[in-house]
Amino acid sequence: MRKHRNTIEYTVAGHYALFSDPVTRVGGEKSSYHIPTYEALKGITESIYWKPTIMWIIDAVRIMNPIITETKGMRPIKYDGGNDLSYYTYLKDVKYQVRAHFEQNKNHPELAKDWNENKHHNIAKRMVERGGRRDIFLGTRECQAYVEPCVFGEGDSYYDDMDEDVSYGFMYHGITYADEAILQDEKNKMTVNFWYPVMKKGGIVEFKRPEECDKKRTIREMSVHKFGDGKFSGLKEFGDEEMV
DSSP states (O other): OOOOTTEEEEEEEEEEEOOBOGGGGGGGOEEBOSSOOHHHHHHHHHHHOOOTTEEEEEEEEEEOSOOOEEEEEEOOBOTTSSBOOEEEEEEEEEEEEEEEEEEEOTTOGGGGGGOOHHHHHHHHHHHHHTTOSSOEESSSTTSEEEEEEOOTTOSOOTTTTOSSOEEOOSEEEEEEOGGGOOSGGGTTEEEEEEEOOEEBTTTEEEOOOGGGOSEEEEEEEOOOOOOOTTTOHIIIIIGGGTTO
16 A cells, blocks of 8 residues: 555544445434445544645545444434434444545646645644644544544554455445546536445555546536635735644
C-alpha cells in the first residue's frame, strides 16, 4: 500500500458507531455496516481539517477492535409530532486506524493562489494532534468519537491472526459531488458510488478511489460552487498564517 506525500494517519475511537445501510432505513430502522464506509471516514477527515482548495482521498482503514453489534430501542421524533419506536443496531467499542492523503482540487481554478501543499499538510498534521477542528462523529451525531495521531499498522489488531480475507459484498462507498468530480462524465453531477470491499489480514480494508468504483448511479445535475473575492476569506484576509 503506497504512502502518498500529503498523508495523515490517525486513530479514531468511540463507544458506538453507525455506518448505516440505506436499505435498512425503511420504517425508521437503522442498521450499521460492519466496517466504516469511505464517505464516513472522509467526513471524519474533513472534520479534522478541510479547505475547498483540497480534497481528501481515504487510502485505507484498519479495524483494531472486534466487530460487535448492539441493538437499542430508540424514540425518534415523528415529522407530524410525537414519538415513534425504532430499533437501531450500532457497532460497539470501535477503534480504527485511518490513512488518508489530499490532492489539490482542480475544479476550483479560482483558488489557485491557495494551492500550497506544504501549508495545508502542516496544518492538517497539527489538527490531527489537536483532535480535529470540529466535533468528530462515527456515522451519526449521537456516536461521538475522538481522534489522535498514530502510525498506520503499528499496535495490535484483533484481526492480526485471521486466516482468510473477508468479503462484504456489494456496499455503499460514498458520494461524488460536482465540486470533486474527476471523470468527465461525472462533471456537474451528483453521483453515488458502490463497490465490493474486502478486509485483509490485520483488519485492513484498502479503499478504491471514488472514480474507480465498480458501480455508479447519477442522482441529479449539480453545479460547482464558485469562490471569489469576498467569498473565501482564507485567500485575502488570512493568507498562509490562517488558523495556525
